[in-house]
Amino acid sequence: MKPKIYLAGGFRGGWHKHVINQLSEFFTIYNPQQHNLESVEKYTAWDLYHLDKCDIVLGFMDEKNPSGYGLALEIGYSKAKNKLVILVDEKSQSDKVFSRYFAICHQSADVVCRSIDEAIGYLQSFG
Secondary structure, three states, X not given: OOOEEEEEEOOOOOHHHHHHXXXXXXXXXXXXXXXXXXXXXXXXXXXXXXXXXXXXXXXXXXXXXXOOHHHHHHHHHHHHOOOEEEEEEOHHHHOHHHHHHHHHHHHXXXXXXXXXXXXXXXXXXXX
């Protein structure tokens, strides 16, 4: 059985597709971008259910993500559930104020990467 990865982070920029193209041969991927749920109660329940089922959380804080609140919840929840959390943080590199507050997510992650391709390469080493 393939390990399961949950993709946590904003829905913009096409990063989900890039990750799926690179990793779907080796991992089962839970992509919340595809659930098409609009109700906050429904998509939060979907997210938490799939976070429970996954082995690894790949969190991506895109430099254009306006807040990161959902990602922070997903990282904290995953840490509490003893999931392996791999975080990509592009935003803190250019926004020092944001970096100060997002540091709690760095502390909750097992591995922090500077780019999505670095994280993909790291995950490919599991195969």
